[in-house]
Amino acid sequence: MHNTALCEQCRDLVVFETAEQKITTEIKGIKFTYLATVAKCPNSDCHEELYVAELHDANIDKMKAAYTLARTETVKKLIDEITEKYNIGKKPLAKVLGWSETTIIRYYNGEQYPVKEYLSMLNSIKDDSRKYRDILEKGKNQLTDVAYRKSKAAVKELRIELPKSEKKIDSVIRYLLLKCEDVTPLSLQKLLYYSQSFNKVFNGKFLFKDDCEAWVHGPVYRETYYKYREYGHNVIDTVKLEKDNFSLSAEERELLDCVVKYFGCYSGKTLEQMTHSERPWSTTRKNLKPDEYSYDKISKDLIETYFREVKEKYNLINPNDLKSYSMDLFKKTPC
Structure with missing residues (x-):
């Protein structure tokens, strides 16, 4: 050269x-x-x-x-986490999943990378012990009695250690924090707001009972604000978060994944400006000055009406269509 x-x-x-x-x-x-x-x-x-x-x-x-x-190390770590968490060997795990034993060994050794469907399955059972439990029960006839009992005991122990009285909004918060990188208290509030609003129009009900208020910096869930305000403008620490037992249906998880994908990519300040441009917040604020305090609740009826109009206007058939609305909001947001 x-x-x-x-x-x-x-x-x-x-x-x-x-x-x-x-x-x-x-x-x-x-x-x-x-x-x-x-x-x-x-x-x-x-x-x-x-x-x-x-x-x-x-x-x-x-x-x-x-x-x-x-990529190889990521898959290897994923399989190790699953087998350790559920006390099951790699080959028995393959049997439960309906895979060949050689397939999971090739994945583990980096000889082959999992197809999208298989990788999604591994990630989902790592995060959701209930889903793994269901798969284990369906595939138990493929295992020895000893392997089945050991893994079932591991799942049962996990469930005993999980919180039993968690509010639905807290389960949603944990899911959002674990799925979305670098979440600040400000961006968390807005992701909760969009999750609540779009779950109503796509899945027919609000995710949780809590009402949000029309604060200066956009919609805010008061209890959540006080719980995470110590972080200020910094990213919320997720190290100690329980990574299992979300009280969420498959449809709710799909909705939250799309909110994370299409709204979680923006900063808290950008999300704040987005909510300022929408009718629920601006109507509730009425004639208040920009920096004037207000704890007025944004009514769920107002939220539902507005976001149903959004769904119709942007022809949102399923949560994956949220991209068109979020991009349009971003284009209208002042820098």
């Missing part, structure tokens, strides 16, 4: 220097890091990064290798 390249900044052919650079990126939800070799202009007043075809190709190969390794 010739150590010369064109520096577009200096507009000259230079003998470049190389340096190692740690790069962290994400592909298909998998974060990984690799060490790239980059070329730099040697001129003291420049140091512009240069394009060198050989280095570029080599870095692409490094990235692919690092991604493949990270």
Whole structure:
């Protein structure tokens, strides 16, 4: 490889220097890091990064290798978590799931990556012990009596340790926090609001009984505010959150996943501006000044009426269609 390249900044052919650079990126939800070799202009007043075809190709190969390794480790960790959590071996797990024993071993060893359907199944039973319990009961005839009893006992023990008196809104909060990265108290309030509103129009009922209030910074659920206000503008810590036993139906989870996907990608301030542009909050605020305190409740009737109109206007057939509405709101949101 010739150590010369064109520096577009200096507009000259230079003998470049190389340096190692740690790069962290994400592909298909998998974060990984690799060490790239980059070329730099040697001129003291420049140091512009240069394009060198050989280095570029080599870095692409490094990235692919690092991604493949990270992807393998992700699946391996996922299978380890499931087998440890439910006290079941890899091959018995495959039998319960209706897979061949060689399939799960290939996944575990990185010889093959799970198809979308199989990966979704692994993730769902990791997070939902009730779903695993149902699968275990259906597939128990595929297991030895000892393997079945050991795994059933592990599931029972998990359920004993879970909270028994959790309010529905708290279950929704846990689900949102675990599914959406970097949630602040402000963004959590707005995700709760959209989850509550769209669940009513798509699934026919509100997710929880709690009412929200028309505060200065948008709809707010008072108890939730006091529970998480210590975080201020910082991200809410999810390390100690229980990751199981959500009191949510499959339809509710699907709705929440779509809210996370199409609204959780925005900052709390952007979500605040979105809710300001909608009728439920603005109507409840009436003629109040922008910074004037108010604890007036936003009526559920007003929420239902408005979001049914949204559903019709944007032709929202199912929760996956929320993308069109969220994007339109974002385009109208002032920077």
